[in-house]
Amino acid sequence: xxxxxxxxxxxxxxxxxxxxxxxxxxxxxxxxxxxxxxxxxxxxxxxxxxxxxxxxxxxxxxxxxxxxxxxxxxxxxxxxxxxxxxxxxxxxxxxxxxxxxxxxxxxxxxxxxxxxxxxxxxxxxxxxxxxxxxxxxxxxxxxxxxxxxxxxxxxxxxxx
Numbered sequence: 498x499x500x501x502x503x504x505x506x507x508x509x510x511x512x513x514x515x516x517x518x519x520x521x522x523x524x525x526x527x528x529x530x531x532x533x534x535x536x537x538x539x540x541x542x543x544x545x546x547x548x549x550x551x552x553x554x555x556x557x558x559x560x561x562x563x564x565x566x567x568x569x570x571x572x573x574x575x576x577x578x579x580x581x582x583x584x585x586x587x588x589x590x591x592x593x594x595x596x597x598x599x600x601x602x603x604x605x606x607x608x609x610x611x612x613x614x615x616x617x618x619x620x621x622x623x624x625x626x627x628x629x630x631x632x633x634x635x636x637x638x639x640x641x642x643x644x645x646x647x648x649x650x651x652x653x654x655x656x657x
Contacts, residue, residue, distance in 0.1 A: 500527050500528050500529075501527075501563075501564065502525040502526060502527055502561075503526050503527060503528045503530075503562065503563060504524070504525070504526040504549070504560070504561070504562055505524070505525050505526075505559075505560070505561040505562075506522055506523060506524040506525075506548075506549075506558065506559075506560050506561075507523055507558055507559045507560075507561075508521050508522070508523065508557055508558040508559065509521070509522040509523075509524075509545075509548060509555045509557070509558030509559075509560065510522070510555060510556050510557040510558055511541075511544050511548055511553065511555050511556050512556055518539075518541045518544035519541045519544050519545060519548070519555070521557075521558075522541075522545065522558070534546070546582055548560070548569075549575065549580055550572060550575050550580055550581070550582045551567075551568075551569070551570055551571045551572040551573070551574055551575035551576075551580075552570075552572060552582075553570060554569035554570030555569055562578040562579075562580070563578070565578075
């Protein structure tokens with residue numbers, strides 16, 4: 498029995514002005530598969546990741562995740578279905594502690610989102626508790642590169 502594709506891209510095209518970065522790209526990724534994007538500079542690797550992550554919409558084509566159409570150009574929708582990107586350059590805020598960095602944009606709020614819920618944030622959920630144990634509320638600028646990468650991965654899954 499063949500597994501259904503987890504991610505499908507059909508006819509995805511993306512151009513920047515007159516430069517075509519992706520042309521009629523078709524790709525299927527099955528559950529459990531690992532893929533590597535390799536190619537020369539300008540081959541479209543970063544553009545593909547940006548399209549999947551919702552950072553930029555494709556000019557043409559369709560993306561399906563678990564058989565459902567992914568709304569193009571919407572980072573929040575990509576994150577909701579589990580697509581997260583670890584950027585080559587750090588996206589961390591160096592003056593925040595590591596756990597706060599993981600939850601940037603996902604903070605607990607009250608008053609219809611106008612105020613941060615510091616008391617609620619002080620009662621850690623399982624993910625926050627695990628990260629706090631691992632990262633020990635260290636200010637990001639003091640982290641080693643390896644531990645910083647763990648934090649960046651946490652930033653990708655922090656909303657789950």
